[in-house]
Amino acid sequence: MRYDIRKPPQVGIAPSTWQQISYVPALGMPTFKILIISKAFPWSIVISAPTGSVITCGRILEELHKQLQRHIEGAEWAMVAVDRTRKEAVEKAARSRQEKDKINRLKRIDWLGDKTMFEGLERDKEFEKKRHLPGSVSVAETWVVR
Secondary structure, eight states: OOEETTSOHHHHSOHHHHHHHTTSBSSSSOOSEEEEEESSOSOOEEEEOOTTOOOBHHHHHHHHHHHHTSBOOHHHHHHHHTOHHHHHHHHHHHHHHHHHHOOOSOBGGGGGTTOOEEOOEEOOHHHHHHHSOTTSOOOSSEEEEO
16 A cells, blocks of 8 residues: 555545555554654654554554654754755755645654655564664564555
């Protein structure tokens, strides 16, 4: 499944498809906590299931969208500011988004530039090892967003 993560999943995914997938468990086995990482952005997104529930496809999509709507912090901007090409892509994406939502602060979604299509999750143990913060607790269900 592909959808533009700039939009909430309830808006960016056809209603009939959203109704079919939103409550489906994300994995074949009951999962209560999942870590989402990406090769396209530096954040780790931990998603926990509400009490008495499991992680669903809908919960992953909603949380991914929500986390990418957060404002970029100063330390995050410092990573972008030293890379002219990345900085220009972020600023271009921000200008385009700001014309629509009128929020002038940079958001994490801007980090992705024009590559905002969610194409699924995959396992990548090698990348997971590289991204794991030394000394932090591992999350068994770690997935890479494509």
